[in-house]
Amino acid sequence: MKRKLRNWYTYASPVTLYPLVNRLIPWFAIPSAILFAAGLYVGFVVAPTDFQQGEVYRVLFIHVPAAWMGMLLYVLMSVYASLGWAYNIRVSSMMASALSMTGAMFTLISLVTGSLWGRPAWGTWWVWDARMTSTLILLFLYIGFIVLQMSIDDPRRADRAGALVAAVGLINVPIIYMSVQWWNTLHQGATIRIVQQSTIAPPMLTALLLMVAACWLYSVAVVLARLSCIMTEREHFQVAE
């Protein structure tokens, strides 16, 4: 037990983590590719056409995982950034920076696919629906974090400043969500039901679960790859100092 704990802490150092990260990347990247292929096959070929929405509902298979990942990665990013700030762990802060880009990308994908889905399903590209609005605000929070980190030259200051913004953002997320909900009920009469009335067909669920798993693994692989790049860059700067 004691030995295990010590081993775990040794990975807080970039020197020991770097080889591990590079070794782990293919273990996530390859299963992710396989699951993407399987998920897309089941989603596009096996799953039946929806009797209400036709073929267009298939956007769901990328839209739903992307929306989940967008929210989850923000929480993860804040946790890593706060840990890096509180305990002064460089790797943790680097992890937060690596997560921010992937999280922002998934949030953007969920917005774009949602809009593409909304056009045929609701007849409009954009609705100021509570869920869509809060996803948009989540994207703004990501952008604030990324822009702040990009604009600060000193990496340690960028880490800490980013951690503060992420933590303040995380505190604000429930309040923002509540206010948007409140605003939405005030301004709109009928809300749009996203959940379909009919129960989801088994092949649809299979495809969705496959895609969710694929997105998880993809996120891990890409974040680790990005972490590896950040570590190379930063440690290199320190050597040059």
Place this chain on the structure above:
Amino acid sequence: MKATSAHGVIFRWLIWREILLSWRRRADLFSTLAFFIVIVSLFPLSVDPDARLLRSIAGGVLWVSALLSTMLGFHRMFSQDFADGSLDQLILLPQPLFLTVIGKVAAQFLLLGVPLVLISPLLGLQYGLTSTATLQLASTLLLGVPVLILLNAIGAALTLGIHGGGLVAALIVLPLCIPALVFGAGGNISLVGAVFALTLAFAPPATAAALRISLE
């Protein structure tokens, strides 16, 4: 007892210093206020000056304009003290840094927020608001502008000494202002008050932490 009164003295001195310094650069204050008035007056020119439409958008327009005006040039809050070295002295004061931040925010509110709130009924008149609606709007602004200033302080502290920091600060702070904006423009005074209380609790310590990060 002695320590508390010392804090009080420092606090008063801090607000007085801030007011004095800002008054000696009063062009900044007037330009902020003018900006607010101009922005609010541009809306009827850019949309249809239909009385009903104007009345329905008045709250939102005034709130967004107030948000933009408080944001304009707000990075000066710490950057001038940073440039002449007095910020280092302020951090060394024998009182918690968040109290210093509250002092600066209070001074900013007196200098910038109060005139903004006072002028808002006049602008409400431009939009054909009834006297009750005007009063409601002014009172939400009275509680809401401190929220905006408190949040701006975080952004200003984080981007201290960064090239193009004002824009970055705006990008960080704007999403955080959404609850105040939604409740304020919606005319719900009690919820704006709740947001104010919450912001007053977390923003000054966050600003203090941000100052320490930036000055390290």
